[in-house]
Amino acid sequence: MTHIATAFPTTSTMGQANPAAIAPQRWAPANLTHLARRFEKQSPQALLNWAAATFGQDLAMATGFGPSGVVLMHMVAEMNGAQRRAKPTIFYLQTDLLFPETMTLRDRLRERLGIHFVEVHSGLPLAEQALRYGAELWKHSPNLCCQLRKVNPLRDFLAAKRAWITGIRRDQSSTRANAPLIMWDEANQLVKLNPLAGWSSDQIWTYIYQHNLPYNALHDQGYPSIGCTMCTRAVQPGEDERAGRWAGIGKIECGIHIQPDGKVARTWQ
Ligand code: SF4
Numbered sequence: 577m578t579h580i581a582t583a584f585p586t587t588s589t590m591g592q593a594n595p596a597a598i599a600p601q602r603w604a605p606a607n608l609t610h611l612a613r614r615f616e617k618q619s620p621q622a623l624l625n626w627a628a629a630t631f632g633q634d635l636a637m638a639t640g641f642g643p644s645g646v647v648l649m650h651m652v653a654e655m656n657g658a659q660r661r662a663k664p665t666i667f668y669l670q671t672d673l674l675f676p677e678t679m680t681l682r683d684r685l686r687e688r689l690g691i692h693f694v695e696v697h698s699g700l701p702l703a704e705q706a707l708r709y710g711a712e713l714w715k716h717s718p719n720l721c722c723q724l725r726k727v728n729p730l731r732d733f734l735a736a737k738r739a740w741i742t743g744i745r746r747d748q749s750s751t752r753a754n755a756p757l758i759m760w761d762e763a764n765q766l767v768k769l770n771p772l773a774g775w776s777s778d779q780i781w782t783y784i785y786q787h788n789l790p791y792n793a794l795h796d797q798g799y800p801s802i803g804c805t806m807c808t809r810a811v812q813p814g815e816d817e818r819a820g821r822w823a824g825i826g827k828i829e830c831g832i833h834i835q836p837d838g839k840v841a842r843t844w845q
Contacts (some may be wrong), residue, residue, distance in 0.1 A: 608759055612820065627739060630645060637742075641792060644743030646790070648743050668694075675802060693799065705724065719831065738767065745770075749817065752840050776799075786815075800818075
């Protein structure tokens with residue numbers, strides 16, 4: 577596992593932006609919308625193969641070790657042909673507050689799929705965060721806590737990439753209902769791919785069972801969506817999949833998928 581501690585508060589340790597990066601104007605939203613529609617009738621694997629061929633080493637995949645991420649990691653592990661040599665870097669945001677069960681799943685996936693995970697860290701120890709911003713920041717300023725421990729480190733890590741892959745799906749929440757397969761990530765200034773956007777929760781779990789893939793043990797204890805220990809609870813029957821995240825404080829996204837207009841995806845998709 578590679579560990580990357582991004583500089584605090586905002587300076588990137590990932591070096592200069594890749595000089596070969598595609599100019600943003602070539603990936604205008606309208607062009608990406610057209611491309612995304614073409615892939616709607618194709619498999620997630622087709623999009624992953626296209627992305628690997630298009631972006632090569634400048635492609636990264638984020639995972640929070642949720643069920644969608646497990647499916648995507650298996651699809652990447654199964655890549656063959658020319659794409660085998662251009663598999664995306666798979667990384668996760670280490671907030672220092674992840675569940676032990678999540679770390680166990682990471683280790684099982686590493687063993688089962690041979691993944692070399694890159695750990696992206698804020699560089700800000702929890703003790704120092706408490707000194708600077710007060711104890712239990714997640715309780716009184718969860719948006720700032722997410723900004724420091726997730727959003728800023730992600731932005732710094734992606735500064736050296738041209739495209740990233742996420743596991744978000746339209747059926748996860750109302751905020752994600754318009755998520756396209758391909759979009760321009762205005763917040764992080766690169767192409768964003770959501771290969772499983774159109775998949776349902778049932779499809780995800782069918783895939784996991786069919787391939788006998790490991791998953792987070794907490795899913796069997798009423799936790800359909802799992803983040804940091806301090807901000808995740810089990811959900812009741814009939815509740816939204818993400819209802820257990822930041823429950824009771826009106827926050828439903830950590831911020832890594834939020835665009836400058838405050839939405840996960842534009843409604844023109
Ligand atoms: S999910 Fe909670 S603990 Fe984790 S970074 Fe966000 S506010 Fe902090």
